[in-house]
Amino acid sequence: MTSSGPTSGILLIDKPTGLTSHDVVAKTRRAAGTRKVGHAGTLDPMATGLLVLGLNSATRLLTYVVGLDKEYEATIRLGASTTTDDAEGETLETAASGTVERVTPEAIAAGLAAQTGAVLQRPSSVSAIKVDGRRAYARVRQGETVVLDARPVTIASIDLLAERPVLDAAGATVLDLDVRVTCSSGTYIRAIARDLGDTLGVGGHLTALRRTRIGPFGVAQAHAIDTLDPSTALVPPARVAAALFTVADLDAQQSIDLRNGKKIAFDGPARTTFAAIDPAGDLIGLFEVRGGAARVLVNFPADKEPA
Incomplete structure (x- = not known):
């Protein structure tokens, strides 16, 4: 730099x-x-x-x-389940011959729709969630069987972009689904693949995942x-804060007072987080309004000038 x-x-x-x-x-x-x-x-x-x-x-x-909230593009492979719910794990089960070919578009659509909205989702066993002080993935790697409790998440949408039958490494027919998922923080896309495969009775795992938005x-x-x-x-920081919060453009004296920890009078809705920007366009900090005055939540010290 x-x-x-x-x-x-x-x-x-x-x-x-x-x-x-x-x-x-x-x-x-x-x-x-x-x-x-x-x-x-x-x-x-x-x-x-x-x-x-x-x-x-x-x-x-x-x-x-x-x-x-986050957005992902992913490929779900129907026809096999794995230890990690993705392509990096070992195969647990494969679908019987002809089973994948009998999965209908209507069944796929219903299986995806069932996972949208406010749902309880069981995280992948190889997630970073701690179990008795140790990461779940570390326990799995040591041969333990880990089944995590379901957690509430919100999956706004799962859009099916494309589907195509392909042959896997063993020459068996599997079905790849390209999807776009918009979801809350804490959602596991691998779990969507696993649960869809379970619902359809053919097994499922993730073969590709790309996060496109936060x-x-x-x-x-x-x-x-x-x-x-x-x-x-x-x-x-000021540009980032402006993308996340309501901006309060302060004058020079307000900026000095807020930087020095003083309260400043501010007329705004309570419980709204404001990004305080000084006349130079720099982020002073984040604050809330209480009783007509700004209450600082976090300050952002200015970068030091180079020596």
Whole structure:
């Protein structure tokens, strides 16, 4: 990162397959010359697509990004179930000959529709959820059988984009479904594939997954990690906050007072989170209105000027 550029902000990264999210964070630390890099939700090594990273003081914004709704494009393979509910696991069961061919488009549509709305979803056994202090995936890798409790999620839509019969590695006929999923944070796309396969009686798992959106941030604006230049790719905290919250443009004295921890009079609806922007266009912090005054939720210190 160039010394004259900003040092805090959000980076939108298009993660390639094969890298862990930790790999991407490590590469970003080296490219940006800072240890303070966080992320707003990981992706499996098999998956590609949008990672939202925060640098330095902008990591404080990640708390507000993690819970945003998300959009994915995925390929569900009907005809076999796996230990991980995706193509990286070992095959558990395969459908009997001719079974997949008898699955109707109407049955597929009904199976997907049953998983939309406010539903209870059982996470994949190889998720990062902790069970008695240890990650579920670590227990599975050591040979344990892990069945997690179902959790409430909201799946706004599952759109079927294409379907095509193909032959798997063993020469058996399977059915690949390309889908687009819009869902709440905490939804497991692998679980959608698993549950659809179970509903149809043929088994199912995920063979491809790409995250295309997190809240207002799309993968079309993301950068490749191998050619990342943080000095030009960094999205300023004020622009990020403006995409997430109602903006309050403060004058110079209000900005000084709020930065110094003083209350300022502000006429706005209670329980609304505002992004306070100073006359220079920089993010001061986030605040709520209580009793006609601004109550600071989190401050964002300005980047230090280069020596």
